[in-house]
């Protein structure tokens with residue numbers, strides 16, 4: 412009998428002690444989690460760091476006594492660990508509630524910075540270097556909603572012009588030349604994600620930054636700022652702010668086995684790189700982000716960053732081999748019914764992301780997933796889970812035909828996913844597909 416979706420709702424909310432399996436005694440079923448791009452569980456060492464901070468570092472980090480000092484020391488240690496993970500300095504890290512806030516902070520900063528430069532140009536030195544009119548932001552058409560909707564909101568409010576550069580329908584990557592061609596005199600920010608959350612495609616951020624750096628040399632007043640949202644890349648591939656050459660980089664804890672907290676890297680915030688706060692208050696985070704720091708979660712972020720710094724190549728090669736095995740098994744079982752929406756000629760992809768469609772009239776991704784007995788995955792970004800029965804705009808923009816995109820399932824593996832998990836998932840999919848084909 413087809414399984415009801417409510418069962419899945421029941422399972423979500425339980426913990427997955429070994430990160431992949433959950434025993435569901437009433438049904439004698441173990442659920443297998445392959446939705447690590449949506450969120451990751453916390454590593455045991457991260458949970459330990461969070462728990463210790465909850466116990467021992469509950470003081471207000473701004474207090475001038477021992478309780479405050481303990482909390483402050485933990486925050487400073489985490490700041491160093493997070494900075495090391497991305498190749499920056501401790502003072503470049505601003506802790507935030509998560510990725511959405513970090514992305515909003517960057518867009519807001521770029522617009523405010525443009526305004527400030529425009530005002531000073533008006534006051535003294537004329538409208539040189541294109542500082543009158545609206546600030547212009549360049550991004551891609553496959554960004555996370557925390558960039559896309561924020562940019563659209565700025566446009567709607569008449570606060571900025573935005574160019575959404577389409578990615579190539581062949582490589583699913585944004586072309587460097589297309590980004591450079593979109594530059595206008597008023598361009599104040601270019602924001603391009605490091606890797607896409609649905610296709611796993613890695614974007615040419617380094618090349619974009621190199622080109623913009625030489626353009627900036629010819630621009631006297633308004634330098635173009637560069638940002639990358641590295642939410643999906645951290646903990647999966649090497650990410651280094653010096654190599655990328657970005658001014659800002661978004662860090663999202665819950666994608667690399669840390670809790671739901673985040674950070675923004677800014678290259679010399681307030682000095683070399685502007686930051687205009689979204690939140691005002693008690694002066695925390697050097698006035699860039701007011702609000703008493705969430706010490707335990709920041710402690711967890713720091714520990715998770717340490718684990719990435721020490722073990723990245725191991726994580727990467729494990730996920731890569733499991734993903735390859737998964738693709739082989741899917742191809743073996745479904746043969747010419749299989750289409751991979753995470754394979755693009757000439758594009759590198761994340762080691763853990765397998766976006767697959769199993770072709771057939773009744774095999775839409777949401778339908779397959781809601782009938783799977785063991786697999787926990789999604790059809791795309793978790794924030795679109797209310798739109799599961801519409802093909803993903805990311806896949807359509809990446810050149811995937813509508814009928815293929817409609818059947819897409821995003822399988823994202825994690826550090827603890829085993830070949831046995833893959834075997835069980837592929838068997839689950841085989842049974843589900845057979846059932847749906849019989850019912851059709």
Ligand SMILES: Cc1ncc(COP(=O)(O)O)c(C=O)c1O
Nearest residue numbers: 509510511555608640642643663
């Ligand atoms: C690419 C990308 N950017 C930003 C975010 C948002 O991060 P947060 O959930 O911490 O707000 C996500 C998370 O889904 C993401 O995948």
